[in-house]
Amino acid sequence: MESENKHKEFMKEAIRLSCENIKTGGGPFGAVVVRNNEIIARGVNRVTRDNDPTAHAEVNAIREAAKALNSFNLSGCVIYSSCEPCPMCLAAIYWARISRIYYGNTKQDAARINFDDAFFYDELMSQPQDRNVIATPLLSEEAQKAFVMWMDYDDRTIY
């Protein structure tokens, strides 16, 4: 029961951030990263303010959390987002090895206020050549060089 209340408390903070952010010119999104029942990072959407299309609340919260922990690996952390993560943020969450996601609004809710997350999810289900943004392999053999070098490099940091 207590932990249920904790989850709600963290989500309330993400929602508070999402509301606050509107007043300072950002999109209506907020997120917090929690470790050992403590908020270690907060993020809000700064896309229009920073002219950074990747500056979503979750990505910003992940960057802050990684800085706070001085690590690129956030395993054991939980993210609370005021909205279901878009595919970019979902992938960032996986890259960060975050262990659990809680979200407030759904991607359908976001689509209703003209944020394209639902469309992006549909695109991911299509083959690369069938997407609106066509993806074409090019110089694949030459590009392999770096992968071979990587595998031969003894001091590589696996992540």
Ligand SMILES: [Zn+2]
């Ligand atoms: Zn996102």
